[in-house]
Each structure stands twice: as structure tokens, then as C-alpha cells.
Amino acid sequence: MIKLDLRKVLQDYVSLIEDFKSQFSPDINEFEQKSSRNRSGNIGEFKYHFHGAGCRLEKEGIVCEFDFMPTNEYPIKFSIWKMSEFILTNKAYGIDKLEESELHEALHPLVEDRTLVKLVFGGVVWEIYQI
Template identity: 75%
Template sequence: MINLIIREILNDYVAFINDFKHQFSPNMEEFEQRSSRNRSGNIGEFKYQFHGAGCRLEKDAIVCEFDYMPTNEYPIKFSIWKINEFILTNNTYSINKLELSELYEALHPLVENGTLVKLVLDHVVWEVYQI
């Protein structure tokens, strides 16, 4: 089931994050500066908390965790756990339980075709996806 809707989920995930980013600050430089000063709060319908390179968003009971690291052309980074949290708290998909291995199997072809890119730091490939 997850294989059929994984692209839709990723589109929704990125749109959710971008909606927050545009409300927080439409300018990327300003976003970076404001996120280092305003570590938690509310903006619009979003509740947010920055923690290290990570950010936790909540809106309408949907939890969206992501890492924001503008170290390359892929500023949004996430782990399997983070996208799983988004899926399970989002009623749109009607998924109550999802094995992480099943999610990994759905994401793997997207890495192979270049839709997603794994994070590489110091020649180490991490189980972190970038989009």
C-alpha cells in the first residue's frame, strides 16, 4: 500500500515544511537567522520547535519532523522515523501502523531513480534522505 502513495506523501511532507518556512520567513537567509534566534513558538497554525539542526512542527495534530541543513542543494533532510511520524499522524493516508522496513522498501527505489538522495558526509553514507 505504502509503495502506491509514497510520492504523494513526500509531496505533502515537503509542502507542509514549505508552508511553515514561508510563514516563518519567505527569505532563506532570514529563515536561517530567525530559526537560530526563535527556537520555539507558534506561527499561524503551526507550533514549532527547533532543536539542533532539527525542527518539529505540529499543525492539526500532524507531526512533521525534519532536519534543516543547507550544506548542499538539498536543505530538507529526514530519517525513516521522521517521515513515519508524519505518515502516522496524518489522517489523509488512513495508515495506523507501518513497519519501518516497509517504509525503507518504498523509499529505496526513489533513491535509485534520484528522487531522493542519501546524505553523504566525509565519505560515509547515512540513512538520512534529502529532498
């Protein structure tokens, strides 16, 4: 079982994304426009690359992948793999191996208490988490 405070991990994950977004463009509409034009580059301590609805951030060796799809009130979306990458590249967590099934099981209580919400699109519940 994962010995990690996933609420703290989520807080760190969202903080990193919000820090990038505020440096890239604090206005959400401008952010969307800029992200479609400036597909990759560096800003501050961030290296970034937009790909489709996704974005890959790197800062101090930490990899943060997320999907930015403002299709509902949860603009930040991620898969198990994306969260796993964030955890494994963040030395502060001290984890060098992580089974996706373990992470899925550890995230389940956060879905139950509505900290996270799974994406429902086209009547299908996807294995995509939203926050």
C-alpha cells in the same frame, strides 16, 4: 507492503515545510537567523520547535520532523523515523501502523530514480534522505 503513494506523501511533506518556512520567513538567510533565535513557538496554524539542525512542526495533529542543513543543494533532510511520524499522524493516509523496514523498502525506488538522495557526509552514506 505499504499501500501508499510515497511521491504524494513527499509532496505533502515538502509542502507543509515550505508553508511553514514562508510564514516564518520567506527569505532563506533570514529563516536561518530567525530559527537560531526563535527556538519554539506558534505561527499561524503551526506549533514549532527547533532542536539542533532539526525542527518539529505540528499542524492540525500532523507531526512533521525534518532537519534543515543547507550543507548541499538538498536543504530538507529526514530519517525513516521522521517520515514514519508524518505518515502515522496524517489521518488522510489512514495508516495506524508502519514498520520502518517497510518504509525503508518503499523509499528505495525513490532513491534509485533520484527523487530522493541519501546524505553523504565525510565519505559515509547515511540513512538520511534528502529532497
